[in-house]
Amino acid sequence: MQGELPDWRRAIRETAWLYEPLREFFAERSARHQGLREQLNAARMPVTVETYLARSAVLAAVAGVGGAIAGAALTWWLAASGTLASLSGVPGTGGLGRFVGANRGLVVGVVLPVALAAAFAVGAWYARYYLPGRRAAGRARKIGVGYPAAITFMYALSRGGLDIVEILERLAADEETYGEVAREAGLVVNQMDYLGKDFMQALRESSEVTPSPILSDFFSDLLSIVESGGSVESFLQDQREDAVQEARSVQAEYLERVELFAEVYVTLLVAGPLFALILLMVMGITGTSTLSQVNAIVYLGIPGGSVLALLVLDQLGAPFRQTARQPSDAVGRRPERPDDEAVAAYAERKRRGELWRRLSNPRQLFTDEPLRVLVVSVPLALVAVGLLVAAGLVSPSLSAFRAAPLAATVFLLVVPAFVALVPLAVFQELRQRRLDTIRRRFPSVLSSWASANRMGLRPSDALQIASDRADNVLARELRQVHNETEWFDDLRGALLRLARRSRTRVGTRTLRLVVEADEASGNLDETLSVAAEDARMDRELERARSRELSSYVVAALISFLVYLAILMLINEFYFEQAVAIGQQAGADTAGLPLSLQSIDAAGFRLAFIHSSLVQAVFIGLMTGKLSRGRVLAGLKYSLALLAVTVVVFGVV
Known part of the structure; x- marks a missing residue:
């Protein structure tokens, strides 16, 4: 109910x-x-x-x-x-003890x-x-990140002739796109609509309760402009320029936090486990039973700490995550087809053709949502394990891991991981390149659309000209918008449906800006110019962020190579030599501890191999999270580091 x-x-x-x-x-x-x-x-x-x-x-x-x-x-x-x-009892405490x-x-x-x-x-x-x-x-951090886009939205509507109250109402109604800033604008609107307060009073009280100093200053300055009868449009234009600088400042603070996080991560989860493993190995050689502690570090400590680190990094980068807020407006749905048998038959044939096209070309299906490929790749990985076991190449038992740690690990863990995850990594990369292309080309397409519209062409014709200048990805989407506009005469709905398909924050936000501003003013070329400038600014910030984070990506990869090299050197020239001496010497050999003959060498070798593989997986995922903001983007790094680990242990 x-x-x-x-x-x-x-x-x-x-x-x-x-x-x-x-x-x-x-x-x-x-x-x-x-x-x-x-x-x-x-x-x-x-x-x-x-x-x-x-x-x-x-x-x-x-x-x-x-x-x-x-x-x-x-x-x-x-x-x-x-x-x-x-x-x-506690000594020295008398009767109490x-x-x-x-x-x-x-x-x-x-x-x-x-x-x-x-x-x-x-x-x-x-x-x-x-x-x-x-x-x-x-909320204050999220408001700071979303503030520049919200100011651009308000500025575009102001240029269209809307007063500030209508602008705040439209901003408050678009919480899906502008998030916490829209909620703050909604507070102003709700105080006027439900509490009967005038605009001045609602603005003043909202400036006092908002958690964001940036938005509080904006409300206070806006209140002064309205009270003095100044130009709201000029004020919003100035605020928009200031917001760009503030966005750069917020991003710089974020990068500083990421730099500190990267240093802590390398120290605690790369250098720390390496030091602990070496220390426990030395203690094991000298007679202390430390294999259980080594296994705890390899199978619990490193994975648990790495997962926690990924969660912390996810929280740090949440405001900058390039995710799409899907429009839920009913206008974003395609119009119902007429109640005609011929039209219904045509629609059914088209639906079947689309279904057959998707089934015959699953690449697009998997590129749209890469996780779908796991439905195919995971069963194939299980089949691969079954074939390897049936062929007698490996036995799925602990004794097999101890007898031949590298071979058992490769056949039972690494090969299935590659079979299951390589397709996912490939389709994730294809999807990421598609989104990167949209973000890179989107500003120039908007500028072309604005130029064509400024020449007096109809919006749909101007859009067709812009699509001819775009690359394959954007051209296909823009032609679909043009066709829908020609068929249904509904540019607003076609753009909202494109916003839903774009699956990028900048695409969704910019297209909704075009829709709202065009509905308010009808001056599409000015709106498109503002939208293009906003998309260009967002792209520049993302490029700067990628350049800064690339150094941390390199540092993470180098830290793994150092981890692997040191572990191999210690294993080859210290541990293996000590175990060999213990095996060759007799129990009565003078000067040699008995622990050299009783040490669980197979358990330590298995732990060394698995620690490197675990580090390869999580350092790769961390690299993807740093560079792209998505864990799945790090799969390609994880698989590459896994291959390097197997080769190093197989050759040395």
Whole structure:
């Protein structure tokens, strides 16, 4: 049923009476949490301060109970494992220490649950308390990134003759494209529509609650311009120029954070594991059993840390991610075909022809969405493993990995990975090149379209001329827009459908800008000129970002080669030599430790090979994330580094 609440919201509503005493308690002390109130407003979290604090208190209590249960379970485990029995009193503490030693089970059983309960409860409380501030800061960053595009949109509408209130209304209605900036504009509109405030008052209050200093200054300056009767169009033009500089500043800050992140990543997840593996290997040679720690680093530490690093990098680059916000307007759908049997038959034949074309040429299907190829490549990888096992080349067992670590790893892991992932990497690269072509050529196509339209041609004819000057990718899309416009006489709908197909942020944003500005003014050539300049600025920023990040890509690849070289040198000239000496010498050989004969050499060799392969995979993915903002873009690097690793271990 429409409007039905989710289960968790219904549960909160039904148990709301439980929160009432807590709400009253925090309501009496609301003055102490004025900062939290401002952060809730800035984060656009629709909840009052007292309700939020009451829920936080309940969550902290639940976390405390969970901590107490965890402490009790840990106490039971310590007692069952005999750890408690080995504890004694603390020396030098007198009677208290003797009491603790004599009653260690009782003391630990009380202290540990209480300590964990307190830690869990306090941690949950402060995590909730500072959550709105973190969300507000995240919104401020997103507003800073989207601000230049929003100002361009407002400037284009202003040139079309719309007043500032209508401009803000259209901006607020386009949240899919302009994100958090549109939500801030929506706050101004909602205060006028639902609270009955005038424009000046709504603008003033919005400037006070927005989390972005940039947008707060914009609202304040706009308020001054409107009050003084100045030119809003000139003001927006100046703000647009300033926004370009601000965008460069925001990007520079982002690149600084990425530089620091790259240094930390190489130190902790490349140099750190290498140092740990060497140290544990030396300790293993001298008699300490360290293979379990080595395996923990190889199979848990490096993958877990790398996944966490990818998530952190994803959060750092979220505002700059080139993803498309898909238009959901009904006008973006094609018009219904007439109720005519001949037309219906033609449409059915065309649908079948399109389906046959896709099935006979799956390249386009996989290029549009590369992950689809896994439906074919993963079964092929499993078949390849089955054939290798059936041919007797390898046995899928741990003993096979220990007896022939490189051969078993190649046949059971590397070969299936290549069969499954090489097609994905190829189609991902084809898709990326297509998107790069669209982003690179889009500004010049818009300029050509504006020039042709300025000559007095119809928009559809001007678009056809622009398509003749475009390359294959854009030309095909523009011809489709031209054909749809000729058939349905609906340029707006055709452009919105192109925005949906473009799958790039700049394409979606620019085309929607053209649609909205043309609908407001009808002056398409001016709108296209502004849109072309906006797309050109976005392309320049992306090029600058790619140039800066290319150095980090090279550093990541070199760090892997250094990791592999050092590990090979240590393995070949130290570990292998030490094991060979231990195997040749007898047990009574003077001066040699017995550990040289008992060390698990096969386990260490397997760990060395797998650590290099794991690093190859994740450093490659990290490289793709740095250079393109997508993990899948790093598959080609991962596969190349895997091949290098196999060759190095096979030759040396």
